[in-house]
Amino acid sequence: MRDGEKHAGQVGGERKSPCCCCAPSAIRAPSDGRILMQAKPEMAEGAKVSKVDGDKKEEAVHLRREIGLLPAVCFIIGTVVGSGIFIAPKGVLMNSGSVGLSLLVWALCGVLSLFGALCYAELGTSFSKSGGHYTYLLETLGPLPAFLRLWAEFLFIRPAVASYVCLAFGRYVVEPFFTPCPAPMVLIRLVSILGVTFVVAVNCWSVTLASRTQVTLTFIKMFALVLIIVPGVIALAKGKTENFQNGFEVDALTLDKLPLAFYNGLYAYGGWFYLNYITEEVINPKRTIPLAIICSMVTVTIFYVLTNVAYYTMMSPVELLQSEAVAVTFADRALQGLASVVPILVAMSCLGALNGGFFGVPRMLFVGAREGHWPPIFSMIHIRRQTPLPAVLLMYPLVVLTVMTGEIYQLISFASFSRWFFIALATLGMLIHRYRFPLHPRPFKVPLVIAVTFTVVCFFIVGLSLYSDPWYTGGSCALTLTGVPVYYLTVHSYRLPRRWKRVYNYLSKQLQILLEVAQQEVKTY
Incomplete structure (x- = not known):
């Protein structure tokens, strides 16, 4: 990793890509004899550059801009609408204590997520790099918070979130074959x-x-939501409203549980920031990112509230709390003829959310490695597939390990604290950057009241969660802070023993040859 001191005093400025310490200036690929060249930082996007021009530029190793408006909207909706809406209603109801309050939590989570998405639309159009949270923390608050975001994502946020979705996928695939056991x-x-x-x-x-x-998969999952909403709305129109009577009884509500209700709801909305991970691959990002974020989040909020109304129309609160798979229980009540289809649709929905996560998050590790905050091998791209192969593969072992050992509801609480803490830091950094650099180009600018409201609410929820669930949120905080000594040892000062460095460089070279990857040859930001 490169010395982190090189970032000092450059917040908001341009940085050079790190050198590949794990490879010589040229490495021959074992399969086709191509030379794996180093990245050429001076190559600006769209510019005419010697040796990389026309067809040669198309053949150069880099991530291409291939995500238009429809794929961008589908990317956000497909990542947001995953397992959460089919599992989280139980957690929201359990911690809110009543039907009416749980519906209010769902609506407020949608509004809060929209506010956050608008903040990230400004960040995504103000900074042209991929990487999402990591990039914005690096540009606004400096290298240490950015590294801690990378560290937490790799260590437990991504494994926990992906495992949650994986286990939901497995449950919906397997349970229909064993019902009622x-x-x-x-x-x-x-x-x-x-x-x-x-x-x-x-x-x-x-x-x-x-x-x-x-x-x-996005079109499949939206069809699944429509299949739930339509029978529920029809039953509601026919007068089936008994489950909404006295909907705001708050006897079971305690203040310490309310943040957990919001965590479950916000988890179901999680994913509105994933498009910012792939900014460098979005066509015309200054227009596409804000438009895609607004369209997708308004659509998701409306669908989520209507889906929960449909659940409560056909199921009592007690029945919903007793259900391990809410959508399957709903289908047994309202869609007898199609009950066997719903679990398949929900499983496909989970698969879509999982795909979106593995598409976006490796780009954050990719950019972190490019900036010198992660091993350089993870800033490399497959020479033929043009995918960030090492960054994608890095996440796989920890996700499998967490799937084998994790419990589905504990995973939400464990990952949510650090996830929302860093989101709050990113929007706080956006406000600080506005004050420090008022002339910085901002093609999309969110109203100040929205940015401040979102930041304050995020910090409030994060702080209150430490009180309401100190075991899991405290553990999440402690694991995040373990990145501080790692940063100062491996990035800031790079004080590893010389023998360790030689072994590390040798293994990195062999891994680069084995995976057939190289640093990008075209600057994409």
Whole structure:
């Protein structure tokens, strides 16, 4: 990793890509004899550059701009609408205590997510780099918060979130075959691992294939929501309103549980920031990012509230709390003829969310490695597939391990604290950057009241969660802080023993040759 001191005093400025300490200036690929060249930082996007021009530029190793408006909208919706809306209603109701308050939580989570998405639309158009949270923390608050975001994402946020979705996928695939008996947990975990293996393979194979898979799965999951909403609305129109009587009884509500209700709801909305991970691959990002974010989040909020109304129309609160798979229980009540189809649709929805996560998050690790905050091998791209292969593969082992050992509701609380803490830091950094650099170009500017409201609410929820669930949120905080000594040892001062450095460089060279990857040859930001 490069010395982190090189970033000092450059917040908001331009940085050079790190040198590949794990490879010589040219490495010959074992399969076709191509020379794996170093990145050429001076190559600006769209410029005429010697040796990389026309067809040669098309052949150069770099991530291409292939995400238009429809794929961008599908990318956000497909990542947001995953397992959450089919599992989180139980957690929201359990911690809010009443039907009416749970619906209010769902609506407020949608509004809060929209506010956050608008803030990230400004960030995504103000900074042209991919990387999402990491890039914005680096540009506004400096290298240490940015590194801690990378560290937390790798160590437990991504494994926990992906495992949650994987286990939901496995449950919805397996449970219909064992109804009314409980499905074996071993089989659920096995199917979950098969699901994540498929998604990793797709994202390693082709960016285009991963994008088309996301669009297809998005249409499938929206059809699943429509299939739930329509019978619920019809039953409600016919007067089936008994479950909404006295909907705002708050006897079961305690203040310490309310943040957990919001965590479950916000988790179901999580994913509105994923498009910012792939800014460098979006066509005309200054227009596409804000438009895609606004369209997708308004659509998701409306669908989520209507879906929960449909749940409560056909199921009592007690029945919903007793259900391990809410959508399956709903289908048994309202869609007898199609009850067997709903679990398949929900499983495809989970697969789409998983695909979106594995498409976006590796780009954050990719950019972190490019900036010198992560091993340089992870800033490399496959010479033929044009995918960030090492960054995608890095996430796979920890996700599999978490799937084998994790519990589905504990995973939400464990990951949410650090996730929302860093989101709050990113929007706080946006406000600080506005004050420090008022002339910085901002093609999209969110109203100040929205940015301040979102930041304050995020910090409030994060702070209150430490009180309401100190075990898991405290553990999440402690694991995040373990990145501080790692940063100062490996990035800031790079004080590793010389023998360790030689071994590390040797293994990196061999891994680069084995995976057939090279640094990007065209600057994409």
